[in-house]
Amino acid sequence: MTKKPFITLEQVQEIVKKYPTPFHIYDEKGFVDNAKKVYEAFSWNKGFREYFAVKATPNPFIIKKLAEVGCGVDCSSYTELMIADKLGLRNDEIMFSSNETPEGEFAYCNSLGGIINLDDITMIDFMEKECGIPETVSCRFNPGGVFEVCNGIMDNPGESKYGMTLDQITEAFKILKAKGVKNFGIHAFLASNTVTNEYYPMLAKTIFELAVTLKKETGANIKFINLSGGVGIPYKPDQKPNDIMAIGEGVRKVYEEILTPEGMDDVAIYTEMGRFMMGPYGALVTKAIHEKHIYKEYIGVDACAANLMRPAMYGAYHHVTVLGKEDAPCDHVYDVVGSLCENNDKFAVDRKLPKIDMGDYIYIHDTGAHGFAMGYNYNGRLRSAELLLKEDGSVEMIRRAETPKDYFATFDFCDIMK
């Protein structure tokens, strides 16, 4: 199996006349259609809402498009809240799922009417001091142990820093209720990048059972259950993509088994997906600028880990296509590398690819989430532009590339760097 780029060599040759490589480009039709499908998959649930995880792709142009389909935002910091604020999002369009929250952020969220999702029981006092007790509060659950889905995919909540234990969340609900909270939410994020249709239904079962218990033990009015993120994408060409329709249907089944018989059939389902919403609909386009033949064959490109950190950080696989050579035989083996003075700055290691010539455009797949966003400035490297491939085929710049002036902006208090 292979993965197909959403732009052609001819399109890139046009784009680079105006916007030089490297750049991240996003496929508007791709992510808008996908977002609509997410809403279709959960249309059985009256209050359903996807809160796009802003940290995945913190670009207001993209968030605005998603908001037009009905998505809210899931923010985790002050500046992410500012994006929501500037886009005019308010109240239940904003979820604030932070942890180890710095001062001032709950107050800001509350001033926008956003929903605060508490990561810990100790955050109740912290929140109350900052902004009082809101009418609606969500709490994050961590069941501990390991979380296993039938096909063996699992994660390790017992080792993760997030959420409250069962005793704590029960206690937190009691305290919050006594302090006047009227509506409660429950949130849990138990596994990351799951490429299986079983994850959300399994997670839903865990949280739905908890919701029934919490309602019985505390009398809390549970308004929503937030399945959070974790729905993955097939980074590798042999992986089978998740079927969001099957996932929605799987959650519905568990809902009708557990919540409906308890008379809890007005509970809204929320999601906070980032990767699934944007990952496949972004790509990093870079140019082969050097070749090097030592103990291995290297292709040096004009992007580096500062533009896409996942391979360096997690050893993550990103598929690579040499544009214009989609059908050429993969009879060469290369490391495709960036310019950082770090030997982990490799987009691909021992990758079978067609023969790469200098000036070839290299398309790195699936950078639409946690791609540009994780960028940084090591080695004085600058972040690239972000472009939007619109439904009509035109290309719009939705973030300019950094310039040295941006890099030095934090020295603007001293004359010599001006």
Ligand SMILES: *Cc1c(COP(=O)(O)O)cnc(C)c1O
């Ligand atoms: C990162 C994150 C998400 C999004 O995760 P994806 O794997 O990108 O879907 C959602 N909610 C919270 C609280 C997160 O930290």
